[in-house]
Structures are given as C-alpha cells and as structure tokens.
Amino acid sequence: METQSKSSWDDGSGGERGLLHSWKGYSYSITPERLLLPRPVLQVALGSQHGVLLVEGGQVYSFGELPWKQSQVPEPAKPTLESALSGQRVVTVAAGSFHSGAVTEDGGIHMWGENSAGQCGLSGLSTVPNPTPVALQDLDTVTVPLQTVPVLELACGEKHTLALSVQREVWAWGSGCQLGLNAAVFPVWKPQKVEHLADKEDHVIISDSHYCPLGVELTEDDGKLEAPNPTTGLKTSPSEPVLPSYTSKSESPAVPTVADPTSVPSQPHASEEGEASLVNGMLQVSDSDTSALSGAESDAVAGAKSSPYPDEQAVKDYLKKLSDNTQTNTQASGGLNALLPSTGGLMSSTPTSALNNLVASCASAVGGRVASTYEALSLKKMMNFYLPSGASRSGGSPGVVDNSAERVRQEDSMQGKKSSSTGDIREEEAEGLRRRLSLPGLLSQVSPRLLRKAGRPKMRAVALTPLGGAIPEDHEVLPTLQTEVWSWGHGEHGQLGHGDNLARLQPLCIKSLNNKEVVRVAAGAHHSLALTAQSQVFSWGSNSSGQLGHMESPSTVPRLAKLSEGIRVWDVSAGERHTLLLADGDCIQPIIYYSGQQVKEGEEEGGNEKELHQQGGGEEEEEEQAGGYTQQPVLLPFCMNLGYVSSVFAGGRRCVALSDRNVMGFIASLHELASAERRFYCKLCNIKSQILRPLLELESLSSALGQVIFGLLQTLANMFGRLCHLTGQHATSLTASLRRCREVKSLLILEHTSIFLDCYNDYCSAVGNFQVMGGFQALTKPSIDLFGKGPELLQKLSECGEENLTTADLLVVLFYLPARHLHEYSRLLLKLATCFEVCSTEYQKLQDSCSKFEASVLQLKRKRKEADYTVHFWKIFPGKMTDSLRKPYRRLICESSNKGLTLQNAGRFSVNWFILFNDVLVHAQFSTHHIFPLATLWVEPIPEEDTGLYGLKVITPEETLTLLASSPMEKIKWLRSINQAVDQALSGKGQDVASGSSVQKLEPPISRTASYTFYKEGRLKDATYEGRWLSGKPNGRGVLKWCDGRIYTGAFKNGLEDGFGEFVAPNKTLNKNDHYQGYWKDGKMHGLGTYRYASGEVYDGSFQEGVRHGHGMLRSGKLNTSSPSVFIGQWLQDKKTGYGVFDDITKGEKYMGMWQDHQRQGTGVVVTQFGLYYEGAFKDNKMMGTGVLLSEDDTTYEGEFSDDWTLSGKGVLTMPNGDYLEGSFNGEWGSGLKVTGSYFKPHLFDTDKDKTQAMKLGHLCVCAEDKWPAVFEECWSQLGCEAPGRGEPEKAWENIAVALTISRRHILDSPDVLSRSHNKTLESLEVIPQHVGPITMDRYNAIRLYLIKACDTPLHPLGQLLESLVAVYRMTYVGVGANRRLLHQAVSEIKSYLNRIFLIVRFLFPDLPEEGGLIPEPTTDLQEKNEPNSTDALPESPKPARVVSSSALLLPVLLPRLYPPLFTLYALDKEREDDVYWECVLRLNKQPDLALLAFLGVQQKFWPVSIPASLPAPGEKQLVISSTKDACFASAVETLQQISTTFTPSDKLQVIQLTFEEITQEVQALLKQDFLWSMDDLFPVFLYVVLRARIRNLGSEVSLIEDLMDPCVQHGEHGIMFTTLKACYYQIQHEKVT
16 A cells, blocks of 8 residues: 555654554553564464564565464464565455465465365365466466456455455355355365356455455355445545555455464354354355355455555554454464364364454455445455455354345345346446545455456446436546445344345345445444544444444344444444444544454463363353453544554454644644544435425425526535535545555545535536525425524524524525635645645645645635625516526626616616626617617717717617717726626636636637527528527628528528528428529529529539529439439539530430520420430420431431421431432321432432532531530639639639639548648649740640649649539430440530630730740850751751640640540541451461561561560560560550550650661661661551451541641651551551451
8 A cells, every 4th residue: 555655664663654564452441562574564464373564665565373383383473574475565465263375466366275175275285385387377268278267356364365356256265154156065176167156246255154345354254245345445545446455455465464373263252253163164155155155255366466555454454464464362362273283173163263364354355356346346345355255254053044045045146136237237247346446445355456457437327426417527536325235144143144044145236325335334243334524334243242233132134333423434344253443533543443343351261261162062161251241333542653654454353543743734634624524424415314305305395486496496406415525435445545555646536636625616616506496495494394484594504603693694604614625725735745845746736736726715705795786686677587597507797776877878867777797788768678688789989079978888789779888987897797797608607707707808709609599580580500600790600590491501691592502391291392502692692503402403513692593403313423414514504505515314315505485496406315416496495497417327308497307498318328209298207207309319320429528417416616605704704803814813813722722621521522632732723823934845835734733733723624524524424325326526525625625825915925836945055055967957947846736734634524426436437447347357366477568568677587585584585486476566555555555646756756766766776777667567567566466446546636736747757657547547458358
C-alpha cells in the first residue's frame, strides 16, 4: 500500500508510515507492541499460530510458529525472510490456519506450510517447507501446452485455498465442502475452477467451514459471507487502481493466518479452534466446496498482486496475521502439536481460529474481486467467504455435523443465487465490478490495476444509478455503492446470514443487505461483519463472546451493531472471537473499538492446549477460562497513542493496527478530508430518508403541488439523490485511499473536479428552479401535515440557528445546505496543499482544484441571489401574465417599473413595461405582452447628439423598437444588462447579470446562431428558422421549416435564401416530396441545380428567378435510370425553347432540333431504332413542311410532310439502285403510299454515273454553330460576360478564382467527394496564370498545360463547359443516335465546339494568335551568335514556327471524352468497307513471312535474314526460314498496332511516323548503310506491316484522322505518311489473292 512512501523510509527518519502495532484483548493494562521491520509493511496475513508480512519492495517475512520448516527457527516471534521468494516481486500474501501463499507480479502463486489436506496444491507432500510454485491450468482451453492462468488474489482456509484469476474466475483446491467443487474425493490436489461462481468471482473470502467469495479469506469459519468490501477498495480509487487491490489483499491474508492449525487440532469442539476441527472433519466431507472457495480466494489475491500497492495490503495482512497468531498461539500451541500427528484433527482444530482469520481476509480479497467483476456479485462473494470461516469457528463437533448441512445449504444458496441473479446478472455484474473497484476494504489485497482492467468492460455496461442517474463519469471513476453480499459454507452459528443454521454448498445472496451499500465485509471464526458506506456495521453469527457488538444473543441475519451516535466506522476486521472497528470520533484522529473476548496475559502459551481439550466441551467453558468479554463495543484507551491508524486487522486472538505518523500535517489533513466526507454523507442520507422520502411518499402531494411543481420537486429529489450518491462514492473512495496509499494522487476529487462541480451546479439549478416556481411555499402545508407545526426536525437538519423562521424558509435553508460543502472542499484542499512545497506538482494540483471550488462557491451564491430576486418579483407582478411568463429556468435581470425605460412615440395613456429575463425581453402593455427571445435580439445605442434623447434601438427579426431611457445612467445600465443577457443566452451560461460585474463586457456578436419562429403575415408566417443571423436577419447557413412541411437547408443572405441550398416541398396529391438541390439568389432558385419532382421527373440544369431557364436536362419516368424519355437542351421561362435533343425511349425515337414552348418547331432531325432518318421542318410538334426521309436500305424520299412519318404533297422517292418516282404522295411511310407521278430509271444505260442523293443530307438540319448556344452562354456568363467576347479578361480571371475557392470550400465540408490529387489540381488552378504579354513557345506550352488542368475539374468554368458538352454529345449520339447518317453532323459538331471554346481561350489569353497564326520557335544558340554560317543559313531555312490551331490546343482535352460515340459512328459508316478489308487481312495473314513479302513485291534486299531470338537465348540471332511467321518487322508491327489506343489525330499520326522510323531502322541494319526510300520501295514494306498489324477498324481510323486532322499538317511529312496508310487501306480492299 505504501509503495509511494519509500522516500520517508529511506531518508533514515525511522519510518513515518506503515508502522505495525500488535496486541490482544481490551483491558486497560494492555500496551501494543511495535514490530520493527527494515521497510514499510504493506500487507499482513495471519494464521492460527503464524503470520506472513509483505513489505515494500515485494519481500515476504514469516513469523510465529512455523513447524513446517526443517530447521526450527530460533526466535519464533521474530520475522524471518522467505528467501525462496527473493528475486520475485510479491504483490500479495495470504495465510491459512497452517499454510501460506503469495502471488507474484506476473500472477504466479507460491504456496508453503501444512499440506495434509492438499491445501498447498502440491500432491505427495504432507508439509511444504518453502514457497513452491503452483500452476492453475485451464483444461477448457484448447491450447497446447496448457496455458497457466495468471492469478490476482489468493485466500487460504484451514484445509483449502482459493484463487481469483485475472479472468475473474475462482479456483479452489484442498479439502472440505467450502471448495464449492462438488468433488467426491478429497483432497483435491489440482486447482479446479468453481463453476458456480462463474459470473461473480469478485473477491473470495475463505473460512474453514464457510466461504465468502467476497473476501476470499480463509478463516476458521467455514461459512463466511462475501461482502462488497473488497469492491469498495477497488473501486474507491479509480485514479489509483493499484491501491485498491492491495487493500483487499492484505486484509484477506491476515485473516487466514490467524487460524493456526496448531491451536485447533487437538480438540475440535472445546474451543473455537475445536469448532474448527469439527469443521475440518466436516470439511473433508465437503472438501470440494472448500477447495473451490480457496481457489477463488487465491484468484482474488492474484489480482491484488498485480498492482503495485499490494505491499500495503501485505502489511495489513501481516499485522493481522501477527495478531491472529498471537491469539491463536495462546489457544492452540498445544493443539498444534497434537494436530500435527493427525492431520485431520489438526486441520479441524486449527481451522477454527485460522479459518476465522482466513475468512476475514478472504472476505476482503473476495470483495476486491467482486468489485472488479461485478459489484453486486462481489458483495455476495465476500460474504460467502466470511461465512465459511464462521462455520469452522463454531465447534469441532458442530462443524462435522455441518459438513452435510453445509452441502445442503450451499446447494440451496446456489439455487437462490441463480434465481436471484439470472434476471439482472449482467447488470449486477457490471455493478459489482464498479463496486468492487470502489470498495476500500475488499480490494486491499487485490492489485487494483489488474482488477480494474478486468472489470472495466463489464462496468461500462452498468446502468444502475441512484435516483435518476449518476454523473456519467462516475461509473468509470468512482467506487460503486450498489452491492450485494453472498455467502456459503458451514452455517451452524447463523454466520451465513440467511436466517437459519443450515450449511450452503453454493453461494447465496443475503437479501437483507441488498440496498445497504455494503462496502466491506469481514469474517471471524463464527461471525460475520458488513460495513456500509454510511459507516454502519451489520453483524451476524455467533455472539458467544459479544463479538457481534449488540446485546442480542446469536443472530442468523445481519443486525446493526450498537455504537453511540456520531461514531462513524470506516474499517472492520474479525478475529476468532472478537471484532475490531476503526471509526471517526469527535477529533480527526481515528479511534478503535473492540468487541469480543478478553485475552488474559500469560494465557497465550497454555491456552492453546486448554482450548484443544475444551473444544469438545463447548464454548461456555472457554469463555469462562478466557476471562470475560464485552457486552458492547468498547473504546481501546491506547488508540490515541498509535498515531493515525489507517487500517486494523484481527485474526486468531490477535489484533493488529497499521498507522502513520503525522508528517507535515499531511496525514491529519487527509484523515480530516475523509472524515468530513463521511460525516457529510451521513447528513445527506438523513435528509433523504427523513425529509425527502416521506414527502415524496405522500399520496396527496402531486395534487397539492400541481403537475409543474411536483415535476420540479422530483427533479430536485433526483439531483439530491445524485449528489448524495456521489458523496457516498467519494467517501468510500477516500476511505479506501486512507487504507491503501494515502497519496495525493489517489484523490479523485483532483482528477475529476468537474464531476463534483457539475453535480453541485445541477443540484443548485434544480433548487433554484423549484424556488422560483414557488415550490417551497407550496410545500409548506404538506410539510406541516407531515412533521407537525414544530419544525424541530427541519431546524436540526438544516443546522439553522435563527428562531421563528417559517417552514418555507427552513426548507430553503435545508435544500441550499449541501452547497456549503463546496467551501469545505476548498478549505481542506488548501490545507492539504500547505503540506507541500509551492513548486511541487501536488501543490499545483491541490491549489487548482481549490480555486475551482472557490469559484464555484461564488457562482452558486450568485445563482441563489438571482433566484431570490426573481421570487420576489413574481409576488408583485400582475397575476394574469405571471402564469404565462413564469418558467422554472427564467430569472429576472432588471425591469422598468420605475419608468426608467419607455417606448418612443407611445400614446399618453399607454402602459409600457419592459422586463429583462435571462432568456427573453418582455414588453408588457395594459392587457397584452410581447416576448422577444434574447438569442435573436440586437441592441445598439442611438447617438445622443442627434436627438438629445437617451435612446436604444432594439432589433428583432420582425420588429425594430426605439426605447428611451430616463437618464444616461439608465441607458448604460439597460444597454449593458441586455448585452450581457444576450451574450449569456447565446453561450448557454446561466450566470446572473443582475449583480452586474464591474468589468464591462464587450457586446455580443452581431453574427450568431439562433432559432426563431416567425409570427407575422407573409411568406414566412409560422416558419421556423434555425441557423446563422446577422443584425436581425438570417445570414449564413441555416434551416427554414414551414408548417406545411416545406424545408430549406442552406445558405441565406440578408434574410433570403441565397447560395447553395436544398429544398423539400411535399406534394399532397402524390404524397411524396419535391426535392431541389442547387443554387439560390434572393429567395429563388437561381443558377445550377437539380430538381426531383414527386412525379419521378428529374430536372438537372439552370434556373433563373425560380423557374427552369438556360441549359438543362429533364428525365421523366418512374425509374430515372431507365427513364422513358430524356430531354436535354435550352429552356426559356420554364419551357423548352431553342435547340434540344429529345430521346423518347418508349417509341425508340430521338429528335435533335429546334423547340418552342415545349413543342418541336423549326428544323430538326429524327432517327429511330429501326434505322429511319428524317431531317426537315417541324411545326406544332409534327413533321410538317419540306423534309428528307431515308430508310435503312437507302430508300430516300424528299418532299412535303403533313404529320409524323406521313407524306403529303409533292416529292421524289429514290430507290437504293437509283430509280426514282416523282409526283404527288399521300400516306404513312411503311403502310402503303398512294402515289400519282412518273417513274424514272436513270442508270439504265449509264452505269458509271454516281448516285448523289446521299450527299444532300445535312441541309435541312440545325447547323453545328447553332447547337447548344445555352451551354456556351452559361460559361461566358460565369466569366462575367453578357455575350460571347464582351467583357474584361481581368474580371473573368477573378470570377474563375472565386468560383474555384467557393467550390473548394463546399467540398471541404464533404471531403469524400474529391481525391487528394484532385484537391492539388484545384489549389494549383487558383493561381491565375500570366495571361498578358507576347506568346512565346514556353508560354504557349504553359497555356496548353493550364487548359488540360482546367478542363479536368468540373469546378472550373472551362471544365464545367466541357462536362456539359460531353453530356449533350453523348445524349445526341449514343443509343438510337448511333446512326451512320449522323456521322457528318457529329464531326462538324466537334469542330464547332473547338471553334467556340477557342474563342473563350483567346478571350482569357488575348495575346494568343488566331487560328492558323504563328508562334516563333526559340532560336538555337548557334544562330544567335554572329558566326558566318548563320548568316548563310538564314535565307535558306525559314525560321521554325509553331502554327496555332484550336485542334492542337483543345482536341487532346475534348476528343478522348467524345471518342466512344464518335468512333462508333465511324465504324457504322465504314462497316461495309471494313468488312471487305478485314476478310482480306485474315486471308493474307495465313502466309508465312517470306511468302507474304514475296507476294507483296517487297525487294529481296529488304527481307530480314535473321531476327533477335526471344526464347532460346535472348541476344542471339535466329535465322528467318520459310516457315517463320509474324517475326519480320515485328517492332514496326507492334508500333502500328498502338494506333487503336490513341485518341487524337495528331497522336495517331505520331504512331504512323514511329512505324516508318522502325521500318527504316530495321532496313538500315540490313543494308549496313544510310539509305533513302523511294515510294516504290517503301509502299510494299509498309503494306506488309499494315497487314501484319491486323487493325480491325482501320477504315474508321483513317476517316477519323482525315476529318479531324490539323489543316496545317496536311501537306507536311505527316500528311504524306497518312496518305501512304490510306493507300494501303484501299490496296488491301482490292487485293486479288492469286
């Protein structure tokens, strides 16, 4: 426990901490002896005749009678170091009657001592002289080799041992029913799991005959109880997890030690020891149980060990052991010898005392355990452990009897446990965990750290909180108070606490202790103790020596021990026949009470033998011999000389106290803090039980108070309960840290100050709210009914000295009482701080917390003052308005009843009363009042020089008032009050402004976030707006909701929707919503947006003034993915007008042309899925006027139409073969035409004449330049131009930068939209490139790169333009639009795009030359120097220059996106030619290389002789033989194949050029010389390469290059190469294969 205090020991001061005092009995002549050790003692464990001590640093000492040592120790009283454990850091120790155990840091167990019943877990040895490792191996796990289970805590009984594992499972070994294993044969040598405790092994207390899981201590009493005690320890100091564990641990071991085998063995029933022996016999019967118990105990111990603090516990245990030993020795020394020969006898007698000790310690261990796993459970366990010890105490013979009884009892208890805990076991368990962590006592033995780790997850699940929920963090941080105590084992003295004397084989919950907040349990030989958070002690079991502390005879159920009022017990321990209580008295120093048997001097040696004989004879003799006992607890006179006692231990006959000296006043201040907290908790509990509970239980209360006030009273009671619970948890935690570490860092109040401050704040707010609503007045009558007219009770509890206060005033004082405790906190923390150097971190921490509490005290005083002021105001305010204005949270700040503030231009007789509350400004008139919420109220002073009046202007969303103050002072007062109130309303703080701080605050922000509901007539009537405001108008992001379900979410400006926003409007008829997402301006949709109609239609495009206007796309139909129709094009005032494309998917038709008022009007083209093509005039949505119609097989009609596909009037019908009909036509195409006219067959004799009809297409459709004007206009307008080309380039660049920045901000809100690279692109685009000055090659390249980037992101106006163009192009030419007759239009559309985008680029970069202009290439250095050559060279070679063209700049950006639809059209157009070509390619490719070269007429000198070998050995050559195929010119072939992977004509031409270079290189290598091609030589070779390249759609590639090639390239080198490729294509089609 005292690891932290090393320094005080090492500095040679003789030790101020962890001092051990040991004594026996309670007579005035006793003086405790000091036991001196080289280091501070951390934990004590006592057996019957021996004890074990754990000191700082993890070393273990044994003292007392150690018969198992081979060499007899010379001085039995003197502690001997257990050298076998050196090198191991022990974290907790435990002692049974005649055996001991230790747990090391890593969770390993070492056992030594008596082993005849298998209690050391080592088979084949009757005694184990030195600590020997014992392993817990889990057979359930599948791992090989078996995993060893790490242990937290250990508890030893007379004949069994329990361990608590890190997984919170109890393991047991040894003999006896208290193992809980249901084993048939004893002893159980190998540790086994106690399955019945699977959920609850918090802490196990072991006693010989009964077992308390809580403590897992073994004492003589086999049937012990498990209490939450350990839990408390654990939980208590969340901040110091380690500490708790030790605390429990040390206690547990101490108890076990007490029971010495020696004392008990010879006479089982004569003495307690005797009793134990009986138990032993019994135990053997039920050994399995015992072993289980012990297992649990050991587990618990192990847990403790892991923590650093076990030492303290160890010390305690040691002390306990010492005391136990002493007592036990007296009784049992003779017995011991007798016992040794017969193990059975020995065990039984020893167990009595030993078990007693054990049980107690178990109890603590168990408790710790419990705490970690499950509060409720842990208590249960503790009790169980204790109980066992009680049983063994009872008497040998009874013990024996008990064996069977115990078994029965245990079974019952098991069932009981099942039934009681099945429903809420999870919750209970979590609770248990919490509790365990918090319980000071139980945990002392367990290492807190481990326990907490294990316990936490479960703890989180806990939902049990007092009265409406505790503060959220306290689940994690503070000890829990919801505990249960469980017990099992022998119960012949009622020590199990179930109201009978039956044994229990399985754990059973002691129901009567369920809501008692038990935080610690202890078990003696035959009695059990439980300590509650309210400092009360419950005791039950045997009362033969007055050890229960009350006059009643033995009790089988827990009863309160008798202590005078004002004595608050905070530590308990039970020995064989006595009880030790550590309590707060009138002064700060703790006092010790003793209850139980007197021990006479000189009895120690002989006593044991006597006892052994007497065991058969019963207890009375023993009592007489012992010389009397206490009727009720007596104060030990010497306790004040011991210093500040931090914990007490009892075991056997011995008592041990662990104390500290008061260095620097620190220890005293710590004790004072804990004592004050315990006192305060008792006080709060009294108020709760004597005032609050009776009031709330009155049936008539809710009707007497009314619904509102009753609700507030319940809230107040909940808050009070929460505060009370927090105080209890904190008191428990402080108690635990006193027992354990006594360090500043264990004080939760420093780490978690906010938990306390929040709780007090909430509580005081609840009191204030109740008071403001007149709650205390309303409570007067019920209080008088309940407590009578004499308010003595109220006066006493409220500590009020004033006479003649009304009941209501007394209630106010009483309920404000807890707030005074904050001042106590700050006083005590300051006192603690003065014990440290000012520069130390402890001082800083204490000082910080102290100032926080002081500040809170002032704030709560202000709150109370405010509530008083408000209550007074409601008494004088007119009643009618009071009802509507009086709200619990509303506090008055100031009001103008003194006419200090009036309304400007008010009528002579009007009443204007202004009342400022903390949330609203009320303008009350004669019969009405208006409420202005402060969150949406702006106030500004009107300058006085203009008017000479002291005016204030108050702005609210729908009104602006001018108020006049009566004087400059009033004006300043109101201005400041309103501003402060507004500021606090916005920040959500409830501090009052009435008191007014001298420092004038800055005025609240003009821009703020608030919610408001409009009430005046108009567009916004009854709509609610929530979001940002600026001077009375919505401005910024917000949400506007109308009553009819319309909702707008997005940006506002100056009170209107402006910027990006979403709008939802319900459609009543369809019962669905319209949904718009996009841009707004001045409250209307304006800019780009998407509107999803309830009917299923979706419009995506531009809006203006709230209607569709500009370029947009409308999809209609149920499923928008496969909608029946799509329109994309221009809109004017919500109607389709201008150029647009309409795809009617159900009909399979696509229209591309002009529209007016939703109808097709003007020229247009229609294509259908059956290959029909129409171009011509439309009117009133029908084909009407002149037009041309072609069908799939080239049948053509040119003439008049009257309706869709209906011919009517003059025309010419031409057949595919050129025959034509001329005349008058009538009827629908495809359904039998009526014709009047002439038939011509023009090519009858003239076969060479070409057909010319196909050439006419394209005349009657919309020309490319007139398509999509709206798309380009949108881009121009984004650049700030009213019309194309009209505007300032500088302004355009600014607009681009703004657009990008806004878009980026929009995206930052939803980061998933863009990738990282995209973001980088955006950043680089925000920089405006140089756009003025002469264009050089470098600048030309920079422009080219900028355009590529700009077109790559849709957030840039050019990128958006490109995206729209791609969308419309694909809408036009995909699907039904993939018709070969549209190829010409598709190509000219791309060219028109290029021209129009180029205009924009030249607008942005004004110095860029026009189409076809030149940019000079940079000249080389040679030419710049004036060398003679350069002058000659210049006239010959013209200066190199780059031709500027739209296609070179923009095609690389545009074409890749349009390539799929365009290439599809080419493929369709060239289908027939490509098929012929492909057939020929396939045929010729069957030839081997040489045959093909010969066939094509390639000259022999060009034939490759050898080619690089790929497989056998790269680098070698392979000869070309007649069968070689696909090897010659392979690299050229591969290069040419890449033509299909490129998009733009320039890239494709580049591929052709590379192919020529590859061919040339190969031929040069053959001829070994430079060489110039002639076309005759080159053509066949190239033809060979083209054939071998096998390009499927070569015809389409050729046409695409031809159509879109840069005009300036046509006559250069590229042009010639292209012509060669084209020639090859035609050559292959007409190749005759011989």
